[in-house]
Amino acid sequence: MWNFAQRRLSSPQAFRPRFALIAVAFCGLFLSAWPNGSTPVWAEEKLTVYSGRAERLIKPVLDSFTAKTGIRIDLLSSGTTELVNRLKVEGDRSPADLFITNDAGSLEMARTAGLLRPLSMREVDRAIPPQFRAADNSWIGLSGRFWIIVYNTTLVKPDQVKSLLDLANTEWKDKIAIPNSGSEYLQAGVSVIRASVGDERTKSFLQGLRDNAGNQVYQKSSQIVEAVAKGQVAIGIVNHYYVYRHLAAQPTAPLAVLMPDQHEGGMGAIMNVAGVGILKHTPRLDSAKLLVEFLVAQAGQKMFADLDKEYPLHTEVKADPALVERKSFRAAMVPLTKLAELREPTMLLIEQVGLR
């Protein structure tokens, strides 16, 4: 003990300057980590985007915007609901200029919370049909997606299923994969089903779905498609473009898409849109408008169609030919703006049933 102490005592000076140096270095680091959301230096050349869409689906589009305009984009990819929560809290201090989501309901909630800025832009009015926008244009749909049934062609015949509601039947026990209850498009889908067939029917559907899926509850849609492709499960419920993206990468995968609920009296396929809104407080309105303009214009819309395999909302841009022809099926008659008000009771129902 004493020896140890003496040895150390003989060189106390060695410790001091190094320690001071480290301390100074970290003070420097600390300052550099300080929030820089409203630094005026790059005011016009940088935009901050919060995105609830998977990074690999939206980053290429934003990158090509940067290439075209020279405006840099800071991207925060995270869960949509998480980001709405975050924006509400940050309020005017938020570094975000735009908000991109995978769900119209969340955009409408952001609008009612007063986070978004109404827009009047001729480019938007011309490109995107009014049913895919907020009434005051404070959010604008960019691309359409359908909640479809994906099945493994070696395990399922296409005439075995007609409706999403069929998946609650006991014959599908342990054969289906579903997204987890935190996923916004599951919530939106359940809202549409409630609005179409009522709460009681929806509840028994969810109970059947819960029992049939068992352990096969996934965080990411790409995992569901993967599980169906491998034959781990026979059927999955996902947004359509995950299937086509998988097929584009692996054309031989035994996957097929089934547009549900097209039969006589059926509710129609469940549609949702990914969209964008400009945040109310942004000091970089001009750049933000440029980005919106880019996203709704034909070039931007074509990227959603070609890269992401979504249905572009621009009336003159064609969807990828591999997709089911849009005119060949009908969508459920629930307006997108209603998704927000339907959500709270939907969440309650989902929790009552105990979906994971």
Add this chain to the structure above:
Amino acid sequence: MTHLRLHAAFPLQLLVLASAALILLPLGYVTALALSADLAVWQRLWATRIPELLTNTVALAGTVALLTLLLGVSTAWVVTRFDFHGRRLWEVALVLPLAMPTYVLAYVYNYLLGFGGPVEHLWQTVAGPQARIFSPQSFWGATLVMALDTFPFVYLLTRSALLSLNVSFEEVARTCGASHVRTMLRVTLPLLRPSIVAGTALVVLYVVSDFGAVSLLRYQTLTYAVFQQMTGRSDNTAASILSILLVVLALLFLLAERWFRRKSRFYQTTGRYRAPQRAKCGWSKTAAFTVFLAAILGAAFGIPFYLLVQWSLSPEAQAILDTRFVGFVWNSALLSGLAATAGVLIGLPLAYLASRKPTWLNLGCLQAAYAGYVLPGPVAALAVLVLCLKLTPFFYGTAIVLVVAYVLHFLPAGLQSLEPALQQVTPNLEEAARTLGLGVQATWRRVTLPLIRNGFIAAWVLMFLQTMKELPATLLLRPVGFDTLAIRVWLEASEEYYQLAAPSALLIVLVGLPALALLLSRDWRAA
């Protein structure tokens, strides 16, 4: 002595109180939030999620504890009681799994044991084309991954206990006619019990608070559910209720462990101590031990590490090694450095006052700092988040909030190095320095700090390493453009882009290795 230091101690005292408050306030606020929740929310959670989550969590922790017990004690026994070729190498290598974060191991096993993965192919060549193995995304998958990752805790503690065990006890038992097996069961293992329990306790706390592995293996535990509630709901009430349950569960367990250890305490009663002899092994035993140890280590470290290297060298992975990747590395280093520095600066006064002025207040503050033990990542994040929203909303979304959460979460790890370091410095030294004319500050700078330097550095490294691996709090609180390596691993791995996750994962493991070496060199008894 005391009145001399009094005027210097007062600001220090304030600092300590402030630190304890910083730690306790968030926890208190979450508790308040949970308790003030509508009764209907509690009832709904009880009726739907809580029973499943509680049984899942307890079952996982229990099974992993049993399995680590088996793995840890048997490996420790082999390397301390037998002498065979390569023993020294194995002795060190068995701690390597500690450098592998659970989520990295989980993602590798997702591939290995996954549907249509290599292990299943292998099995199908033996058992026929339709044969299936158990899915890694299940109770058993999560158990396997967690056990392989955490058994070194039990191994380390059992090993050092076995090395310091007085072999006379066993010899007495043998002389009295007990067989080898009976001696082991009735004498040796009971003597090892305190160390084994301590190791298992570490394992259980680790499992209960793990987020990375269970989220990638889709196994529902309380910690995972807290994260899901926070990200999928627009208010944090349900998350806070689940958090409180989790904290209570961890506390109950910690108390049980303390009580159990107090009941079984053993002392060296005579001055006669003899270290155990290692039995020399022939080639057959050597081969058997080598196969046994290689199988465990291969599964826990060798194969995963090999796969990570292979994936990192693939063209897909090489393509992402650009400036963006460098940015992730920098973010990781920056956040970890900040958290470790802040943690050490906060921990030092806490530990110092508790050892020099052990009043109930100072000891209480120190105990409060250990609260991080029972605060899993998502809970720490939730606690800091709700309090930040209440008191200092302008800090929300900045790195500061994240650093506070890290400190809250990892301070116990740092304190465990700082506390013994300070206790080893006798106050006499400081008093001598004072009588020789040094001021209070000079004494600190020239006597105390140099003496505790090693503990100080170890604490810093430990906290740096833990922060680097941290996942849930970072996911929940990171500022814009602040993705870290851990986040990249999780994001890519959760979409099964194995190659893209590999470079980040490999880097985390590689950074962990020297840190592991440093920690081991402190109390490694090469015998």
